[in-house]
Amino acid sequence: MWEYTDKVRDLFLHPKNVGELEKPDSVGEVGSIVCGDALKLFLKVDKETNRITDATFQTFGCASAIASSSALTEIIKGKTLDEALKVTNQDIADFLGGLPREKMHCSVMGREALEAAVANYRGGKPREAEEGEIICQCYGITDQKIKHVIMENKLRTVEDVTNYTKAGGGCGGCVPEIEKILKEIWSEKIIEEGKPKKRLTNIQKISLIKEIIEKEIRPLLQSDGGDVELVDVDGNIVIVSLRGMCRECLMADVTAKNIEKKLKELVSEELVVEAE
Amino acid sequence: MKVVYLDNNATTRIADEVREAMMPFLTELYGNPSSMHTFGGQVHRHIEVAREQVAALINAEPGEIIFTSCGTESDNTALMSALEFAPQKKHILTTRVEHPAVLNFCKAMYRKGYKITFLPVNKSGRLDLEDLKSSITDDTAVVSIMHANNESGVIFPLNEIADIVKSRGVVLHTDAVQTAGKLPLDVRKLPVDMMSFSGHKIHSPKGVGALYVKRGTRFSPYIIGGHQEGGRRAGTENVASIVGFGKACELAKKYLPDENTKVRALRDRLEQGLLKTCPDSRVNGDVESRLPNTSNISFEFVEGEAILLRLNEYNICASSGSACTSGSLEPSHVLRSMGVPFTMIHGSVRFSLSVNNTDEDIDLVLKIMPGVIKELRELSPYGREVKK
Numbered sequence: 031m032w033e034y035t036d037k038v039r040d041l042f043l044h045p046k047n048v049g050e051l052e053k054p055d056s057v058g059e060v061g062s063i064v065c066g067d068a069l070k071l072f073l074k075v076d077k078e079t080n081r082i083t084d085a086t087f088q089t090f091g092c093a094s095a096i097a098s099s100s101a102l103t104e105i106i107k108g109k110t111l112d113e114a115l116k117v118t119n120q121d122i123a124d125f126l127g128g129l130p131r132e133k134m135h136c137s138v139m140g141r142e143a144l145e146a147a148v149a150n151y152r153g154g155k156p157r158e159a160e161e162g163e164i165i166c167q168c169y170g171i172t173d174q175k176i177k178h179v180i181m182e183n184k185l186r187t188v189e190d191v192t193n194y195t196k197a198g199g200g201c202g203g204c205v206p207e208i209e210k211i212l213k214e215i216w217s218e219k220i221i222e223e224g225k226p227k228k229r230l231t232n233i234q235k236i237s238l239i240k241e242i243i244e245k246e247i248r249p250l251l252q253s254d255g256g257d258v259e260l261v262d263v264d265g266n267i268v269i270v271s272l273r274g275m276c277r278e279c280l281m282a283d284v285t286a287k288n289i290e291k292k293l294k295e296l297v298s299e300e301l302v303v304e305a306e
Numbered sequence: 307m308k309v310v311y312l313d314n315n316a317t318t319r320i321a322d323e324v325r326e327a328m329m330p331f332l333t334e335l336y337g338n339p340s341s342m343h344t345f346g347g348q349v350h351r352h353i354e355v356a357r358e359q360v361a362a363l364i365n366a367e368p369g370e371i372i373f374t375s376c377g378t379e380s381d382n383t384a385l386m387s388a389l390e391f392a393p394q395k396k397h398i399l400t401t402r403v404e405h406p407a408v409l410n411f412c413k414a415m416y417r418k419g420y421k422i423t424f425l426p427v428n429k430s431g432r433l434d435l436e437d438l439k440s441s442i443t444d445d446t447a448v449v450s451i452m453h454a455n456n457e458s459g460v461i462f463p464l465n466e467i468a469d470i471v472k473s474r475g476v477v478l479h480t481d482a483v484q485t486a487g488k489l490p491l492d493v494r495k496l497p498v499d500m501m502s503f504s505g506h507k508i509h510s511p512k513g514v515g516a517l518y519v520k521r522g523t524r525f526s527p528y529i530i531g532g533h534q535e536g537g538r539r540a541g542t543e544n545v546a547s548i549v550g551f552g553k554a555c556e557l558a559k560k561y562l563p564d565e566n567t568k569v570r571a572l573r574d575r576l577e578q579g580l581l582k583t584c585p586d587s588r589v590n591g592d593v594e595s596r597l598p599n600t601s602n603i604s605f606e607f608v609e610g611e612a613i614l615l616r617l618n619e620y621n622i623c624a625s626s627g628s629a630c631t632s633g634s635l636e637p638s639h640v641l642r643s644m645g646v647p648f649t650m651i652h653g654s655v656r657f658s659l660s661v662n663n664t665d666e667d668i669d670l671v672l673k674i675m676p677g678v679i680k681e682l683r684e685l686s687p688y689g690r691e692v693k694k
């Protein structure tokens with residue numbers, strides 16, 4: 031059972047702005063029935079001011095998809111197109127008092143329908159629809175979309191990418207590729223943000239090691255059924271405890287070596303990792 | 307508002323008689339059945355009574371019943387034990403539609419180097435027995451095939467399956483969690499080596515199960531420790547739940563005819579009514595060979611979670627194979643294996659009844675459902691594709 035807010039429940043049970051507009055100035059359509067959710071957004075736009083005077087929707091999907099669609103129409107009514115484009119998926123979620131993490135993709139769908147509708151009005155193509163290479167075959171999600179959503183929502187794990195885009199949620203075949211994208215995005219970032227310029231104090235070193243293990247290494251191991259925990263840092267010796275699959279499959283040594291490589295790269299060449 | 311509970315394949319209400327039978331063991335009779343003093347030791351006798359009651363439901367001998375903590379533990383134990391005694395054999399044969407208790411166990415074994423064959427099913431959820439025959443090899447350590455499917459209700463022909471598997475001398479385990487109490491089971495006539503059961507599907511508490519191990523079958527315990535259950539399952543017994551489970555089996559035996567008359571009639575009325583009043587709906591699964599209490603219906607162009615939450619407003623409880631309800635975005639593996647189109651899986655609803663359901667329950671669903679489906683279709687961009 032999902033923990034929906036009262037607002038989600040209310041907009042699901044009594045959605046506002048339902049149905050097709052007669053002679054809409056623009057229509058934005060995203061998703062498909064095969065994927066399990068789809069949203070068609072209809073806009074009336076004032077030609078002079080570029081203001082959205084009316085917005086309605088039709089949605090095929092779960093309770094949070096319906097509520098997100100309804101929320102979107104409520105949010106954008108009265109806004110100019112440029113103002114509307116500033117609405118993020120997080121704004122939609124916030125309007126609803128939050129969405130369960132697994133359901134964030136519903137808010138992303140709202141944001142995409144909006145982009146599609148504005149693009150349709152302006153006579154262009156929506157940004158992501160056709161660009162990029164399909165990564166998730168089950169739901170037809172492109173690398174462009176995955177990257178965009180990762181950056182915009184600061185996602186760190188494959189699980190979150192699935193929650194926000196559905197990619198990886200079908201057969202799971204594309205999980206390694208999503209991991210790769212995450213790695214590309216965040217290892218660049220971590221190097222930019224976190225690479226020590228001068229000598230670290232012990233406390234800085236430990237907290238950096240801790241952060242890298244938590245944010246970078248754990249999610250990867252967890253997706254393979256394993257886990258790792260930082261036990262202690264003794265000088266340059268990092269002691270970790272491996273659990274689950276990575277321990278059982280007798281790959282503990284390899285895993286520890288990989289962790290060491292990562293920490294050497296990002297923190298200090300002198301570090302040595304030992305598994306407990 | 308009264309709860310209309312149509313999700314009995316997920317779990318069931320504890321029967322009043324079961325709760326009463328349990329009460330002494332939740333209050334004054336708290337002794338440890340392994341103790342030397344009378345106060346504790348007397349409890350042991352009640353476990354043995356429960357063992358007889360469980361055995362009686364399937365015509366087993368009491369000594370062939372091991373109490374476990376749940377259906378999942380029974381499944382895991384059976385498979386582990388079979389593998390233990392055939393260490394040189396590295397192949398497990400099962401189906402694509404098993405409960406995760408078997409499916410994910412097999413996947414875990416795959417990661418440890420086992421070969422797994424997941425037999426496919428056809429559109430109506432049936433197995434191809436020729437396929438089963440040709441998939442057994444000299445390397446096969448165990449065959450695990452469920453008796454009836456929890457989602458579709460489809461019943462596999464256990465007699466024929468057992469004949470095929472046993473003619474090859476391979477150990478056969480059956481997950482009968484969904485069949486106990488719904489279909490007659492006679493292990494004396496079934497050459498199945500091990501069979502799993504779960505208490506909470508037959509009106510006893512959650513967290514108790516049983517594993518039938520045919521006399522003469524080599525068995526290796528999964529939970530290791532004390533000498534409880536004759537050394538076959540360690541851990542101080544969940545006495546109250548075991549006693550409740552025993553009572554529930556006695557009741558199940560008594561109500562078995564009702565499942566196939568009263569419950570079946572209610573299910574059929576529900577199903578026929580929904581198919582008639584909700585356009586573009588259809589039944590998933592083999593209607594010829596199906597549990598009497600289960601109906602899995604797909605309503606095209608609407609999404610299952612939305613249906614369930616609208617029904618929830620009327621306190622009607624059911625479940626769905628839709629991706630959105632699975633917690634993993636993955637639509638039902640059972641319906642996918644049956645080749646049900648994605649559009650139909652998203653809108654699938656499983657109703658599962660029990661002897662507690664009444665005509666009024668069915669009336670309410672038949673009254674509410676057409677409106678729910680119609681409204682959701684009006685919300686949907688695909689609604690107009692519905693044939694008028």
Ligand SMILES: Cc1ncc(COP(=O)(O)O)c(C=O)c1O
Nearest residue numbers: 376377378405407456483484504
């Ligand atoms: C077919 C089947 N096998 C096994 C189980 C697991 O039983 P338990 O919940 O007692 O672990 C269930 C119930 O969820 C089931 O339906």
